[in-house]
Amino acid sequence: MEIFSTLRWKQVWFFLAAMVMPTIFGCGYQFAGESSLLPKDAKTIYVEPFVNRSRDVGLEMELTSALRGEFYRRRQLRVVDQSELADVIVSGVVRSLDSSVASVNRQDEVLQYESRLNLDVTLRRREPNEILWRGQGLQLNEIHAGSRAAVVVTSSDFRTGSLNSSDVRRMTDIQLTDTERKNVRTRLMERFAKELHQRMMEMF
Numbered sequence: 001m002e003i004f005s006t007l008r009w010k011q012v013w014f015f016l017a018a019m020v021m022p023t024i025f026g027c028g029y030q031f032a033g034e035s036s037l038l039p040k041d042a043k044t045i046y047v048e049p050f051v052n053r054s055r056d057v058g059l060e061m062e063l064t065s066a067l068r069g070e071f072y073r074r075r076q077l078r079v080v081d082q083s084e085l086a087d088v089i090v091s092g093v094v095r096s097l098d099s100s101v102a103s104v105n106r107q108d109e110v111l112q113y114e115s116r117l118n119l120d121v122t123l124r125r126r127e128p129n130e131i132l133w134r135g136q137g138l139q140l141n142e143i144h145a146g147s148r149a150a151v152v153v154t155s156s157d158f159r160t161g162s163l164n165s166s167d168v169r170r171m172t173d174i175q176l177t178d179t180e181r182k183n184v185r186t187r188l189m190e191r192f193a194k195e196l197h198q199r200m201m202e203m204f
Helices: 002-026 059-074 165-170 178-202
Strands: 044-047 088-104 110-125 130-145
Touching (some): 044 059, 059 088, 110 178, 130 178
Parallel strands (some): 044 088
Antiparallel strands (some): 110 130
């Protein structure tokens, strides 16, 4: 009797799965990174330099470079250096990049920041000239570490090896060096580029 009951439950689950799966895929859900929504003949892509409308000088070039790198790593489309060679073209306008404190410790030291990138992005086919996807007023959010997550490796204490991990955790005034600030900014642009790439490929 128990074996019969188990078999009945398995049959019910298989029936439900058969009913639900077509509904899921029929609603447009797809695995991250798929490019099935792009034209089948799209093989190459050109990323135009973004237009910068923010107060952050150089932001457009950082994002453009990071997005080109993301497409290159994914290898779903071949990145070209001229728009005339591209099947599809990405263009966009950076509106703003804002950061706010996300978390602090008991000493009110910043542990995490939340950065928000606001932009407009268009993905279009070159020939015939038609818009495939447009994201107006997109907001990309990323949480990243604050100053306590960085160690000033040029300090004499760190270079002589007199500090260990417990010492670092007890420090209360660790400042980011210029190099580390640039590294944080680079990682942030890479994260934004990864999310933007996924949105364009899935067109949402």
